[in-house]
Amino acid sequence: MKDRGHVSTTQTLDLNDAGKIIDAGIAEAERIGNPSNIAGVDAGGCLLAFARMDDAWRGSVDIAISKAWTARAFDVETKALAKLAQPGADFYGIHASNDGKVMIFAGGVPIKEGETVIGAVGVSGGTGKQDQGVAEAAAQAFARG
Amino acid sequence: MKDRGHVSTTQTLDLNDAGKIIDAGIAEAERIGNPSNIAGVDAGGCLLAFARMDDAWRGSVDIAISKAWTARAFDVETKALAKLAQPGADFYGIHASNDGKVMIFAGGVPIKEGETVIGAVGVSGGTGKQDQGVAEAAAQAFARG
Amino acid sequence: MKDRGHVSTTQTLDLNDAGKIIDAGIAEAERIGNPSNIAGVDAGGCLLAFARMDDAWRGSVDIAISKAWTARAFDVETKALAKLAQPGADFYGIHASNDGKVMIFAGGVPIKEGETVIGAVGVSGGTGKQDQGVAEAAAQAFARG
Amino acid sequence: MKDRGHVSTTQTLDLNDAGKIIDAGIAEAERIGNPSNIAGVDAGGCLLAFARMDDAWRGSVDIAISKAWTARAFDVETKALAKLAQPGADFYGIHASNDGKVMIFAGGVPIKEGETVIGAVGVSGGTGKQDQGVAEAAAQAFARG
Numbered sequence: 001m002k003d004r005g006h007v008s009t010t011q012t013l014d015l016n017d018a019g020k021i022i023d024a025g026i027a028e029a030e031r032i033g034n035p036s037n038i039a040g041v042d043a044g045g046c047l048l049a050f051a052r053m054d055d056a057w058r059g060s061v062d063i064a065i066s067k068a069w070t071a072r073a074f075d076v077e078t079k080a081l082a083k084l085a086q087p088g089a090d091f092y093g094i095h096a097s098n099d100g101k102v103m104i105f106a107g108g109v110p111i112k113e114g115e116t117v118i119g120a121v122g123v124s125g126g127t128g129k130q131d132q133g134v135a136e137a138a139a140q141a142f143a144r145g
Numbered sequence: 146m147k148d149r150g151h152v153s154t155t156q157t158l159d160l161n162d163a164g165k166i167i168d169a170g171i172a173e174a175e176r177i178g179n180p181s182n183i184a185g186v187d188a189g190g191c192l193l194a195f196a197r198m199d200d201a202w203r204g205s206v207d208i209a210i211s212k213a214w215t216a217r218a219f220d221v222e223t224k225a226l227a228k229l230a231q232p233g234a235d236f237y238g239i240h241a242s243n244d245g246k247v248m249i250f251a252g253g254v255p256i257k258e259g260e261t262v263i264g265a266v267g268v269s270g271g272t273g274k275q276d277q278g279v280a281e282a283a284a285q286a287f288a289r290g
Numbered sequence: 291m292k293d294r295g296h297v298s299t300t301q302t303l304d305l306n307d308a309g310k311i312i313d314a315g316i317a318e319a320e321r322i323g324n325p326s327n328i329a330g331v332d333a334g335g336c337l338l339a340f341a342r343m344d345d346a347w348r349g350s351v352d353i354a355i356s357k358a359w360t361a362r363a364f365d366v367e368t369k370a371l372a373k374l375a376q377p378g379a380d381f382y383g384i385h386a387s388n389d390g391k392v393m394i395f396a397g398g399v400p401i402k403e404g405e406t407v408i409g410a411v412g413v414s415g416g417t418g419k420q421d422q423g424v425a426e427a428a429a430q431a432f433a434r435g
Numbered sequence: 436m437k438d439r440g441h442v443s444t445t446q447t448l449d450l451n452d453a454g455k456i457i458d459a460g461i462a463e464a465e466r467i468g469n470p471s472n473i474a475g476v477d478a479g480g481c482l483l484a485f486a487r488m489d490d491a492w493r494g495s496v497d498i499a500i501s502k503a504w505t506a507r508a509f510d511v512e513t514k515a516l517a518k519l520a521q522p523g524a525d526f527y528g529i530h531a532s533n534d535g536k537v538m539i540f541a542g543g544v545p546i547k548e549g550e551t552v553i554g555a556v557g558v559s560g561g562t563g564k565q566d567q568g569v570a571e572a573a574a575q576a577f578a579r580g
Contacts, residue, residue, distance in 0.1 A: 008344070070349065088376060096390040096392070096393075100390060
C-alpha cells in the first residue's frame with residue numbers, strides 16, 4: 001500500500017483506556033460515598049465504555065453519556081460550559097442544540113494527550129461538585145498512564 | 146425493620162454481574178474474531194454496563210443497548226422476536242414502537258435466575274449468528290455463577 | 291413560457307453562491323485562527339452547503355446549520371435574537387420550539403438581495419464574537435458579488 | 436511530551452479530502468443529469484462537507500448525510516445493507532435504530548485507505564442506481580488521490 005501522505009491521523013482513547021478511566025471514577029465515587037454513572041467516549045465522541053454503580057440514579061445514564069459527548073464535542077469541561085450557557089452569556093440556549101445532548105453542568109471532562117483531546121469522561125449521579133470530582137479523578141488516572 | 150410481607154421484591158443483575166457478563170462476551174468475541182458492542186441491563190431494563198471493543202461498528206452502540214433493553218422489555222430473545230415481527234406475523238411493526246428501541250434481530254438474550262428474568266445482555270457488531278453466539282456466551286457466564 | 295403575472299417568484303441563494311459564502315467564511319476563520327463550522331441555506335431555509343474545518347468542534351455541526359436556518363426562519367441575525375430570548379424578554383423560550391433548531395446566540399446572519407432575504411449563513415466554533423465575525427465576512431462576500 | 440505508546444491512532448478524511456470527493460460527485464451527477472445531495476463524513480462519522488445541487492430534492496439532505504453516516508457506522512455500502520435489512524434477513528428492523536439515522540438503500544459508500552475505513556460518502560436525489568453511481572464516482576476520486 002502506498003502512503004499517499006495526505007491522509008490525516010488522529011489519536012484516540014481505546015476500550016482499555018476507557019476501562020481504566022471508569023475504574024478510577026468508581027473508586028473515587030466509592031470514596032466519597034456517591035454512586036455514579038460514568039461514561040467514556042473516544043476522539044469521535046462515540047461511547048467506549050459505561051458503568052452505572054448500584055443505587056446510582058437511572059436518569060443519569062443518559063446524562064453521563066451526554067456529558068462525555070459534550071466535553072469532546074466542544075473540547076471543554078462542561079463545568080466551564082455552564083458559565084457560558086447562562087442567560088446573557090455567549091452560549092445561552094446551546095442546550096437546545098444537538099437534539100438535547102449538550103449538557104451544561106459540571107461532570108464532563110476532556111481527556112488529553114499533550115494538547116490534543118483524544119476523548120472524554122462524563123459523570124452523573126450527584127451534585128455538580130461531586131460529579132466534577134469523580135470525573136477529574138477518572139481523567140487523572142489516564143494522565144498518570 | 147419488620148417484614149411486612151406484602152412488599153414486593155425484585156431480583157436483579159447488579160454492576161458486578163454485568164461486568165462479568167460483558168467480560169465473558171468480550172472473550173467470546175475475541176475467540177471468533179468479531180469486535181462487538183456489548184451491553185448489560187438490570188431487571189428494570191436500565192443500562193448497567195457497556196463496552197465497545199476496538200474496531201467494533203459505531204452504529205452498533207445504540208443497537209447493543211437496545212437489544213438488551215428489548216430482551217428484558219418483552220422477556221424474550223430478540224432472535225425469537227425476529228420471527229414474530231416479520232410481515233404477516235403477530236408483532237409486525239413492533240420495531241416502530243418505544244421510540245425505535247425495539248430491536249428485532251438476534252443478539253439480545255434475557256438473563257434468568259431460575260424462571261425469573263433479572264436482566265439481559267445485548268450484542269451487536271456482526272451477523273445475527275455471531276451476535277447471538279457472543280450474547281449466549283455472555284449469558285452463560287452468569288448462569289455458571 | 292408566458293408571464294402569467296400572478297405566479298410568485300422567490301429569489302434565493304443557489305449552490306454556487308453558498309460555495310462562495312463558505313469559502314469567504316473559511317478565509318476569515320483562518321485569518322483569526324479559529325476553526326469553524328460554516329453552513330449556507332437557501333430562501334426556504336434548506337441546507338445548500340456545509341464545511342467543517344479541521345479541528346473545529348464536532349458539536350458545532352448541528353449548531354452552524356441551525357443558526358443559518360434560524361437567521362432565515364425569522365429573518366434576523368441570531369445575535370439580535372439572543373437579546374429577545376433572554377428571561378423576561380418577548381421571545382424567552384423560543385429555543386425550545388421547532389425541535390430545538392432555533393439558535394439564540396451570535397453567528398447566524400441573513401443574506402439579502404436588496405431588502406429581500408434570500409438565504410442565510412451560520413457559523414459555529416468559537417466565541418459569539420468570533421462566530422459573528424466569520425458569518426459577517428461570509429455574508430459580505432456575497433454582497434460584494 | 437513523553438510518548439506513552441498506548442495511545443491509539445486512527446486515520447481519517449479531512450475537509451480537503453471531502454471537498455474533492457464532493458466535487459467528483461457533483462461532476463458525475465451533472466454527467467447523468469440528476470441533481471444530488473452529497474455528504475462526506477470523517478472516520479468518526481461526523482459531517483465534514485455537504486452540497487445540495489440546484490433542484491435536488493430537499494428531503495434528501497437528511498438522507499445523504501445519514502447514508503454517509505451509515506456507511507461508516509457499519510463499514511458497509513448501504514446498498515449491501517439493503518439486502519441484509521429485508522424481512523427475514525439478519526438485520527431486518529435495523530432502520531429503526533439510531534434514531535432513524537440508518538439508511539438501508541443504495542448511495543452510501545465507505546472510503547478506505549488500504550483496508551481501513553477512514554470516512555464515507557452519501558448521495559441522495561435519484562434512484563438507487565443513480566445515487567450509487569454518483570457515490571462510487573465520488574469515492575473513486577479519493578482512491579485516485
